[in-house]
Amino acid sequence: MKKLSGGILVVSLALFSGMAIFSFPAAAVESRNQILSDSVGEVLRNNDQLRLVWRDMPASGKVILHWQDVASGRISPLEEDVVAGELKLEDPNPGRRTLFLIERPNSEKPLTISERKLPAGGMDNLRDSGGYLTKDGRSVKWGFLYRGDTPHKVNSDGYRYLSTMNLGYVFDLRNDAEIAKKPDPAFGNVNWIHTQIPDLPPQFKDVSWETNEAIYHFVKTPRAEQFYPETNRFMVWQPETLRSLKTIFDKALTDDRAMIWHCAGGKDRTGVVSAVFLSALGVPDDTIIRDYILTNDYRKAFDQRELAEMSKAFNGDKQAIKGFLAIQQARPEFIRAALDEIRLRYGSVDNYLTRAVGLTQEEIFSLRDRYTE
Missing domain, CATH: 3.90.190.10 (Protein tyrosine phosphatase superfamily)
Structure with a gap:
């Protein structure tokens, strides 16, 4: 059976700090907890700023993001910081559909996340x-x-x-x-x-x-x-x-x-x-x-x-x-x-x-x- 592959983005975690302790504002905590009760993670948008949330997310540390444009397959890396359990970045591919994939420690299976509501x-x-x-x-x-x-x-x-x-x-x-x-x-x-x-x-x-x-x-x-x-x-x-x-x-x-x-x-x-x-x-x-x-x-x-x-x-x-x-x-x-x-x-x-x-x-x-x- 041929499996679907689609556009893929890679996010390699450069540093994990053990179990994550998150310090979101109350509304953000509620939003994050609801997302993760149903989903492996999600990308949330505020204009051109993105916030990435996923299971077993580190509390802090550097991450290397590889994003891929779905239509062309083009892949480009970014390096970002997780601060107080949040990873925020400017949209690297504005106006186009993009997926992210996270390489996780102790797992051969990567984790894909993306935006649910599309702009x-x-x-x-x-x-x-x-x-x-x-x-x-x-x-x-x-x-x-x-x-x-x-x-x-x-x-x-x-x-x-x-x-x-x-x-x-x-x-x-x-x-x-x-x-x-x-x-x-x-x-x-x-x-x-x-x-x-x-x-x-x-x-x-x-x-x-x-x-x-x-x-x-x-x-x-x-x-x-x-x-x-x-x-x-x-x-x-x-x-x-x-x-x-x-x-x-x-x-x-x-x-x-x-x-x-x-x-x-x-x-x-x-x-x-x-x-x-x-x-x-x-x-x-x-x-x-x-x-x-x-x-x-x-x-x-x-x-x-x-x-x-x-x-x-x-x-x-x-x-x-x-x-x-x-x-x-x-x-x-x-x-x-x-x-x-x-x-x-x-x-x-x-x-x-x-x-x-x-x-x-x-x-x-x-x-x-x-x-x-």
């Missing part, structure tokens, strides 16, 4: 699904599996960034009407594939998002609170969903290039596909749920603007605002509903993949071999 201008919720720990102690490879909001609003800088990601496929989960209004841009030789995920259960067939008035009439009712739990349950067993998942998995099994799947906001249709894919790789439910609710962090500025606009349109109606938040937010119970529905109907995710989606058990093992390390 593609115009997109609010584009992120890498890599780095997550699996139940068997492996981790999902960085740089291959991306989830996002619709790229129709990507700006010129974002377009250039997307062109550096070694993309092979963009899977558009939206319906025909959404695509007609806001079509994806073309990305060079990237294959665009329409893989619709239906997201309107029969009991909500009267719901419309076309006007503020229509939205108001829906969100002021208690039904709004149940919309996404019911919708996510509905999505997992629809024939269109099963065909779309099969298409995505088939490409993932036969092509070494990266892929993006997206809907409009990158939350629920995208979230269901991501949940199924990560679960197929052995990622625990709790991690999948935390990945799902990252949408609240990554779309925070956009969501605040949208909420202010809708609150004005609703004339401050508190019940309508409460209902709108139930539509806008990513809540744990929403994606939990999809995972529960899979197990209720099929017993396990593996059964779902074999009996409903149409994969073989050998293909599931192959996915884990290709996309975890």
Whole structure:
């Protein structure tokens, strides 16, 4: 089986000081601990400054960083200091997708880390699904599996960034009407594939998002609170969903290039596909749920603007605002509903993949071999 290699960066630790004792500010400690509860590590961005966090990170000492540009494969070294448990550096490769790999003492296996939220201008919720720990102690490879909001609003800088990601496929989960209004841009030789995920259960067939008035009439009712739990349950067993998942998995099994799947906001249709894919790789439910609710962090500025606009349109109606938040937010119970529905109907995710989606058990093992390390 051919394994994926992708763009690789090397970080050689020049000095370890035994067990690391970290002295982050409280918010940074919480952020770091949450990252490392789910992931092998991550690169965090503040404009052009990067902060690298990984398991068994030294408290201090010099490190030699080798970063690699994913598109070209170009590798260049840097030497940096870990100070008080933090490694900060200016982005050595601004505007382009970059991965880092850490050479660890007493281990022949290097550690790869990268940015989860990608700085593609115009997109609010584009992120890498890599780095997550699996139940068997492996981790999902960085740089291959991306989830996002619709790229129709990507700006010129974002377009250039997307062109550096070694993309092979963009899977558009939206319906025909959404695509007609806001079509994806073309990305060079990237294959665009329409893989619709239906997201309107029969009991909500009267719901419309076309006007503020229509939205108001829906969100002021208690039904709004149940919309996404019911919708996510509905999505997992629809024939269109099963065909779309099969298409995505088939490409993932036969092509070494990266892929993006997206809907409009990158939350629920995208979230269901991501949940199924990560679960197929052995990622625990709790991690999948935390990945799902990252949408609240990554779309925070956009969501605040949208909420202010809708609150004005609703004339401050508190019940309508409460209902709108139930539509806008990513809540744990929403994606939990999809995972529960899979197990209720099929017993396990593996059964779902074999009996409903149409994969073989050998293909599931192959996915884990290709996309975890």
